Amino acid sequence: MQTWTSQAPIYQQLADRLADRLLDGEPDEGEAMPSVRTLASDYVLNPLTVSRALQTLVDEGVLETRRGVGMYVQPGARLRLRLAEREKFLKEEWPAIVEKLRRLGIKAHELNWEI
Amino acid sequence: MSAALIEAGNLTVRYGSKAAVDGVSFQVPKGRVVGLLGHNGAGKTSLMKALVGLSSFDGSLSVLGMNPLRDREKLLEQLSYIPDVAILPRWARVDQLITLMSGMHPRFSADRARTLLKRTSVGPRDKIKTLSKGMVVQLHLALMAAIDAKVMILDEPTLGLDILSRKSFYEMLIDEWCDGERSVLISTHQVEEIETLLSDVIMLNEGKLVLSISLEDMDTRFVGLSHDPAQAEQIASAHPLLRYRQAGQSAALFDGAPPEHITALGQRFRPSLVDLFVALTRAPERSRQQA
Numbered sequence: 001m002q003t004w005t006s007q008a009p010i011y012q013q014l015a016d017r018l019a020d021r022l023l024d025g026e027p028d029e030g031e032a033m034p035s036v037r038t039l040a041s042d043y044v045l046n047p048l049t050v051s052r053a054l055q056t057l058v059d060e061g062v063l064e065t066r067r068g069v070g071m072y073v074q075p076g077a078r079l080r081l082r083l084a085e086r087e088k089f090l091k092e093e094w095p096a097i098v099e100k101l102r103r104l105g106i107k108a109h110e111l112n113w114e115i
Numbered sequence: 116m117s118a119a120l121i122e123a124g125n126l127t128v129r130y131g132s133k134a135a136v137d138g139v140s141f142q143v144p145k146g147r148v149v150g151l152l153g154h155n156g157a158g159k160t161s162l163m164k165a166l167v168g169l170s171s172f173d174g175s176l177s178v179l180g181m182n183p184l185r186d187r188e189k190l191l192e193q194l195s196y197i198p199d200v201a202i203l204p205r206w207a208r209v210d211q212l213i214t215l216m217s218g219m220h221p222r223f224s225a226d227r228a229r230t231l232l233k234r235t236s237v238g239p240r241d242k243i244k245t246l247s248k249g250m251v252v253q254l255h256l257a258l259m260a261a262i263d264a265k266v267m268i269l270d271e272p273t274l275g276l277d278i279l280s281r282k283s284f285y286e287m288l289i290d291e292w293c294d295g296e297r298s299v300l301i302s303t304h305q306v307e308e309i310e311t312l313l314s315d316v317i318m319l320n321e322g323k324l325v326l327s328i329s330l331e332d333m334d335t336r337f338v339g340l341s342h343d344p345a346q347a348e349q350i351a352s353a354h355p356l357l358r359y360r361q362a363g364q365s366a367a368l369f370d371g372a373p374p375e376h377i378t379a380l381g382q383r384f385r386p387s388l389v390d391l392f393v394a395l396t397r398a399p400e401r402s403r404q405q406a
Contacts, residue, residue, distance in 0.1 A: 006384045009334050010311055041290040044282065045311045046148055046330070 153319035228261035249280030342381030357394035
């Protein structure tokens, strides 16, 4: 079964996972998202949790609701997600990495940028 | 919101002088997946039996607007129930069982049962006695989910199943039963793996209700704090529900956010249902020792 951490609410973690997949084009812009029930069954989650995760992505302008049909990936969703991910990385993850590099005494020129 | 599907007020179930369920009040609205948690002997099965009219009770109880004792026959037409001692006749074939159910139950759909069984590895010509334990439980769920009902009551349905069988059981439950209208009450000891499936949880301890809450509210009401062991004394002064160790760190669990100077001593985390279960219930032998 899926594993979830104790750091954030599960709907938030699911929203992050769905966002990761959207960045890889699954599903592509303009295409339909899988239904709440399909996702609930795939991730073995309560449908309410899934709805909340999808709503988060709607609020972020990544998905749109088409009444009576379901959720669709908004045009420009990947760009928007990438920008949000970049900002999150620069704000939250990069400072921690810099801190670790300092602690280990690693200089920028010692890093292999060609991996 | 429309009326609750199940409504219990001060519900008490007695066996002789012992109260197996002791003054319990709760509601189950529509479209919910409710976990009923408690140690062995906490009163889960007694409570479920009262809900389906199999044991007498004091207090008020309404299931689908009916009194389970008085309207039992009518109620059982609109409710699916798998008891903890559920057995299917070993000599029968699957298609015979479907025919039997069609004759017995006015709201049973044979077509739907056949469709549901296509999800599983159970074939219509299989004899029950040749099926594995996991397949029997899948079959049982398929038969129950083929009843056009609003409430399903499952008493430890996954007991004794391996992890793959449990997973396919839960998948079928979500996929084929949960439609936002129907509700299910499910008791289990597999607290950890059922947490994400639930919308609400009801916890019993020695017959008494210790918690009835939605998982959404649980996330905001209870706060976990992991901290350095050196801070233990200060943390304890804020009266956590429980203190324990996890992954080499000390942790404390609070009902309601602790004061800020306490929160500042550690890292907040989302307590799991297991943590809460441990904090709020005790095995009967331990309570006796403490008494």
